[in-house]
Amino acid sequence: MRIVIITAGSRGDVAPFTGLGRRLLDAGHQVAVAAHPSFAALVGDCGLEHRPVPGDPQGLVRDWARAASREEAQALTRAYADGIADGVAEAVEGGADLLLTAHGPAPLSRTAGEAFGIPVIGTYLVPSFATGEFPLPHARNTDGRSPEDNLAAGRDVLRRAEGVFAGALTRLRDRLGLPDDTPSAAADIRPAFHGFSPLVVPRPADWPPGVEVTGYWWPARPHAWQPPAALVDFLQAGPPPVFIGFGSMAAGQGERLGELVAEAVERAGVRAVVQAGWAGLSVGGADVLAIGDVPHDWLFPRTAAVVHHAGAGTTAAGLRAGVPAVPVPVMYDQPFWAARLRELGVAPRAVPFRDLTAEALADAITACLSDPALRHRAAALGRAIAAEDGAAPLLAHIG
Numbered sequence: 001m002r003i004v005i006i007t008a009g010s011r012g013d014v015a016p017f018t019g020l021g022r023r024l025l026d027a028g029h030q031v032a033v034a035a036h037p038s039f040a041a042l043v044g045d046c047g048l049e050h051r052p053v054p055g056d057p058q059g060l061v062r063d064w065a066r067a068a069s070r071e072e073a074q075a076l077t078r079a080y081a082d083g084i085a086d087g088v089a090e091a092v093e094g095g096a097d098l099l100l101t102a103h104g105p106a107p108l109s110r111t112a113g114e115a116f117g118i119p120v121i122g123t124y125l126v127p128s129f130a131t132g133e134f135p136l137p138h139a140r141n142t143d144g145r146s147p148e149d150n151l152a153a154g155r156d157v158l159r160r161a162e163g164v165f166a167g168a169l170t171r172l173r174d175r176l177g178l179p180d181d182t183p184s185a186a187a188d189i190r191p192a193f194h195g196f197s198p199l200v201v202p203r204p205a206d207w208p209p210g211v212e213v214t215g216y217w218w219p220a221r222p223h224a225w226q227p228p229a230a231l232v233d234f235l236q237a238g239p240p241p242v243f244i245g246f247g248s249m250a251a252g253q254g255e256r257l258g259e260l261v262a263e264a265v266e267r268a269g270v271r272a273v274v275q276a277g278w279a280g281l282s283v284g285g286a287d288v289l290a291i292g293d294v295p296h297d298w299l300f301p302r303t304a305a306v307v308h309h310a311g312a313g314t315t316a317a318g319l320r321a322g323v324p325a326v327p328v329p330v331m332y333d334q335p336f337w338a339a340r341l342r343e344l345g346v347a348p349r350a351v352p353f354r355d356l357t358a359e360a361l362a363d364a365i366t367a368c369l370s371d372p373a374l375r376h377r378a379a380a381l382g383r384a385i386a387a388e389d390g391a392a393p394l395l396a397h398i399g
Helices: 015-026 037-044 057-066 070-093 106-116 147-164 166-176 229-236 254-268 296-302 312-321 334-343 358-369 372-386 392-398
Strands: 002-006 030-035 049-052 098-101 120-124 192-194 211-213 242-244 272-275 288-291 305-308 325-327
Touching: 002 015, 002 070, 015 030, 015 037, 015 312, 015 392, 030 037, 030 070, 037 049, 049 070, 057 070, 070 106, 070 166, 098 106, 106 120, 106 166, 120 392, 147 166, 192 392, 229 272, 229 288, 242 254, 254 272, 254 358, 296 312, 305 312, 305 358, 312 325, 312 334, 312 372, 325 334, 325 358
Parallel strands: 002 030, 002 098, 030 049, 098 120, 120 192, 192 211, 242 272, 242 305, 272 288, 305 325
Antiparallel strands: none
16 A cells, blocks of 8 residues: 655654654655654654755754744744645645645645545644643633533644644635635544554544544654764763753754753753754754764663654653653643643753753753652653554554
């Protein structure tokens, strides 16, 4: 079967699908991942076909920060959405028997699937159906917390998400010859599988039939990957370090963050491995090593704790590694995952990025490392998560 996985966004929106794609490939399917050009090597190095989806998410984040007005930022977003719509259409036109779609481009994927007569399955990395049990990630109002409040907040999240692609969707329908009123909401896609652990977010009882929580889909390691010698030497030269990285967040703030992190590491008296990420973090010193992209499944188990932006993928990798976390959420779904880490007892209170100072970060690292209960709970949860096979239910459904 020819399977096309459609996704868009940052590295964290693509990497889990490399692992899922490899499992599908091993099961005998032909697998392509439709993603932005900057991820062609990531996809190809994992043995999967890459189909380009126009757009530069890192550049978009940078341009948003420079936008002189809300209208200018909205125009940037519309152009980005239009590029994704074109890419989805071209990826499907390239041939497919089945589409798997991330949540963001799901309305576009559903529309393309209908136009070409191809079934579509939802493959979502965050909770994507409104529930009375909790507000969805990126909810604006989480103060009430009654079931009714949670449902209302979740429905608002879904409306706003659909609004991002509304104009692009209209143009895609026209391109594909579909009526303007063709239904295309992501919430209408069945079945839908959520690639996170039920130990982290149990399946809400009020979700509709055909919507499941399966367990994580772990990113595949690139073929023939080997750890850099400098990193191996640093790890062997002393006690396990703290990992510090902000992923795709804080683009252009590398110098400021580098100084802040260096001071925090010195205050906390720890060794640290600092990942550059989109911020371009660069930190030096005898007890600090700056690195580029390194598979988290290799690095995190060799650390004492992970300081991160609480993106879904990095949160998952830290949990699987069985080490405690210091979440520094910035936006989107990150406050949701940071709160879950705290509720699971594997992290101290989060340090919101807007409140981040060297002193606050140093205090959070110290609190994390000095609490043995966090370590014990993280280790136990990590063992349980590592025993799950999140890809198996989806593979069984596809057959």
